[in-house]
Amino acid sequence: MRSRVHLPFAVFLLSCNLSLIASQVLPPPGQPSKAGVPLQFEIVGNSGVSAQQMFLGTENKVYIVDKTENNPLQVDGHPAWGSEYALDTNAVRAMSVYSNSFCAGGASLGDGRWINVGGNQGVVPGGISPPGGTYGGPPYEDYDGGLALRLLTPCDDGSCQWIDDPKQYMTTRRWYPTVEPLEDGCVIIIGGDLYGGYVNSDGQNNPTYEFFPSRGPPILLPILTTTLPANLYSLTWLLPSGRLFIQTSWAAEIYDYKKQREIPLDNIPHAVRTYPASGASVMLPLTPANNYTAKILFCGGQDLQPDQFNVNWPIVTNPADTSCVTIEPEGDAKWKDDAVLPEARTMGSFVLLPDGKIFLVNGGRLGTAGYGNDSWAIGHSYGDSPIYAPLIYDPDPSVPVSQKLSRDGITPSTVLRLYHSSAILLPDGSVFISGSNPNPDYTVGPDVKYPTEYRTERFYPSYYNSTRPQPTGLINPMGYGGSYFNVNLTKADLQGSVANVNSTKAIIIRTGFSTHGIAMGQRYIELATSYTANLDGSATLHVSQLPPNPAIFPPGPAMIHVVVNGVPSVGKLIMVGSGKLGNQTSQPVTALPPNFVPVAIVSTTAGATPSANPHNANGGTGNLHASGVWSTISCLVALVAGAALLSA
Ligand SMILES: *[C@@H]1O[C@H](CO)[C@@H](O)[C@H](O)[C@H]1NC(C)=O
Ligand SMILES: *[C@@H]1O[C@H](CO)[C@@H](O)[C@H](O)[C@H]1NC(C)=O
Ligand SMILES: *[C@@H]1O[C@H](CO)[C@@H](O)[C@H](O)[C@H]1NC(C)=O
Ligand SMILES: *[C@@H]1O[C@H](CO)[C@@H](O)[C@H](O)[C@H]1NC(C)=O
Ligand SMILES: *[C@@H]1O[C@H](CO)[C@@H](O)[C@H](O)[C@H]1NC(C)=O
Numbered sequence: 001m002r003s004r005v006h007l008p009f010a011v012f013l014l015s016c017n018l019s020l021i022a023s024q025v026l027p028p029p030g031q032p033s034k035a036g037v038p039l040q041f042e043i044v045g046n047s048g049v050s051a052q053q054m055f056l057g058t059e060n061k062v063y064i065v066d067k068t069e070n071n072p073l074q075v076d077g078h079p080a081w082g083s084e085y086a087l088d089t090n091a092v093r094a095m096s097v098y099s100n101s102f103c104a105g106g107a108s109l110g111d112g113r114w115i116n117v118g119g120n121q122g123v124v125p126g127g128i129s130p131p132g133g134t135y136g137g138p139p140y141e142d143y144d145g146g147l148a149l150r151l152l153t154p155c156d157d158g159s160c161q162w163i164d165d166p167k168q169y170m171t172t173r174r175w176y177p178t179v180e181p182l183e184d185g186c187v188i189i190i191g192g193d194l195y196g197g198y199v200n201s202d203g204q205n206n207p208t209y210e211f212f213p214s215r216g217p218p219i220l221l222p223i224l225t226t227t228l229p230a231n232l233y234s235l236t237w238l239l240p241s242g243r244l245f246i247q248t249s250w251a252a253e254i255y256d257y258k259k260q261r262e263i264p265l266d267n268i269p270h271a272v273r274t275y276p277a278s279g280a281s282v283m284l285p286l287t288p289a290n291n292y293t294a295k296i297l298f299c300g301g302q303d304l305q306p307d308q309f310n311v312n313w314p315i316v317t318n319p320a321d322t323s324c325v326t327i328e329p330e331g332d333a334k335w336k337d338d339a340v341l342p343e344a345r346t347m348g349s350f351v352l353l354p355d356g357k358i359f360l361v362n363g364g365r366l367g368t369a370g371y372g373n374d375s376w377a378i379g380h381s382y383g384d385s386p387i388y389a390p391l392i393y394d395p396d397p398s399v400p401v402s403q404k405l406s407r408d409g410i411t412p413s414t415v416l417r418l419y420h421s422s423a424i425l426l427p428d429g430s431v432f433i434s435g436s437n438p439n440p441d442y443t444v445g446p447d448v449k450y451p452t453e454y455r456t457e458r459f460y461p462s463y464y465n466s467t468r469p470q471p472t473g474l475i476n477p478m479g480y481g482g483s484y485f486n487v488n489l490t491k492a493d494l495q496g497s498v499a500n501v502n503s504t505k506a507i508i509i510r511t512g513f514s515t516h517g518i519a520m521g522q523r524y525i526e527l528a529t530s531y532t533a534n535l536d537g538s539a540t541l542h543v544s545q546l547p548p549n550p551a552i553f554p555p556g557p558a559m560i561h562v563v564v565n566g567v568p569s570v571g572k573l574i575m576v577g578s579g580k581l582g583n584q585t586s587q588p589v590t591a592l593p594p595n596f597v598p599v600a601i602v603s604t605t606a607g608a609t610p611s612a613n614p615h616n617a618n619g620g621t622g623n624l625h626a627s628g629v630w631s632t633i634s635c636l637v638a639l640v641a642g643a644a645l646l647s648a
């Protein structure tokens, strides 16, 4: 039997951990407040404005940003193009956005704000820019958003507003810019073009990047000069080295923005994945087992050459691509064929689920993103043949490529979602889906095949109605390195068997800014853990804070879940890092205690084959909690030293 730690030691350990982490212990998460049938969609509400851009701002609030158009929802006496959606009531609040946020980009910042940048000129009905285009005038009263930089601090009390102040705008016009969070909590803003159009072109390319907060004039990004025309919304991820991986048109590179150095990689095979080809893309979960090595997955898109992205042929009839490919930019940096989609797909969105699987939803089999007044368009849509059935991708390296995609048991949606649709993870582990509007302005009616869609939906993954673990001891904020923290799980949390602690993980997800099949900043990390099993069937999970490298998971808001056998706790929104913009502090990592299983449990579970947890510190059993004692002693020493310093 395990010998008990002496009480005074436990008290010191607790106070010492608190003083080192400077974090608060969160109340345990509860059960989902909403019922849902697993593997089904449910239409739940109305987004007020079309959900071209969407993100989760608080545990209860989703923010939606549209382009300027004739949405029936009004604000300040004109149609709104921003809204706040309450998940508990499905009610919307109209939000004022000063400028036209048409095809803007966005992300979270290290201080908890969200940024939204770029757009197009002011418009009048029909989405037409009047001459000059700086102000659309009545009835929309929208200003030019080309240089716009909008900031929001999400709130639960209905008071927050977008700050869209021309005094702090960008240096150059950016329509379709990419925004990626950096390791200091700031963001890089990449590319875009000057004014509208289906694709980019020489005359209006903006092949540069800048930062928020500003670090001065725009800087040339050479890859954007050689990849016209399909190089808008370049697909970009911060890598653990602090460099960027950029995939745009057929090209790919690692870009070191600190040294302004490009390292070209091979072209992506099979298809263009950037807008308007619009393949789905996602960074796979970063885990201790893969040593936090970034691996990016791309599925679908369009196999078109640069001279084919034009409206002189019926692009809407061209089948999309079925291939999925992966690359580890800082591994072997080679493209590898992966799963094959059961149907071609453009405009799909990947959503990272807390169980580590990845949901693929939205899009169509034919054509591309974009719309226009062309005789061959479907209404205005350049995409066709909507796909109602989602897929679930399993990134587990032990799953063969032929079995990575599944839709077993899933009932398809009844709502078509083509261009300008979006999808994000919610704290309860359901997926929130909205949008579709391949039209220049609000367009509905019995003859409209692809209307402006306001209905919001939830998809409930397989775990949705399982009783959720309710871990105690989760902390907020979470730092880089430093001491581990202890999370208690009851026997019920462990589904009645302490052996399930072997398949329990603590994970952090940044749900990201969803637009155009991209989720800017979306990222999943599994924290290192070990455990102490107890005779009563409960267990304590020892959880490391984030790895001591903010480039692996940049600072800012994110959700924490404990996942037992694939069943996630309801997510809690926490702050990662200092909560401030600027360089983050990383502490040396305190080693996790070894796994501990009382001898009595070992004998009762012998013969059972609980799934191994390869990233746990070790699978050992024993009677001495050696490193626990060590950290207690070193904490004690630190406390005494600290007290001596304070009294000196
Ligand atoms: C994991 O990555 C780190 C940082 O890149 C490296 O120093 C270490 O050697 C890697 N470990 C393994 C087992 O590959
Ligand atoms: C599109 O075509 C319609 C009818 O042919 C016309 O009324 C409208 O102004 C056109 N829109 C644009 C943006 O050119
Ligand atoms: C979850 O839903 C499925 C399908 O509706 C049902 O068979 C199952 O019993 C439910 N489980 C729980 C724990 O409610
Ligand atoms: C976890 O359980 C241990 C041992 O029962 C207890 O001392 C500790 O206070 C618990 N922690 C939390 C956060 O409930
Ligand atoms: C976890 O798995 C390991 C290896 O199979 C085993 O030794 C250990 O007893 C298991 N832990 C629990 C709590 O059952």
Ligand SMILES: *[C@@H]1O[C@H](CO)[C@@H](O)[C@H](O)[C@H]1NC(C)=O
Pocket: 582, 583
């Ligand atoms: C962050 O660190 C970098 C490199 O160490 C340094 O150049 C930069 O000035 C620091 N930024 C701030 C805001 O301190």
Ligand SMILES: [Cu+2]
Pocket: 102, 103, 420, 516
């Ligand atoms: Cu768009």
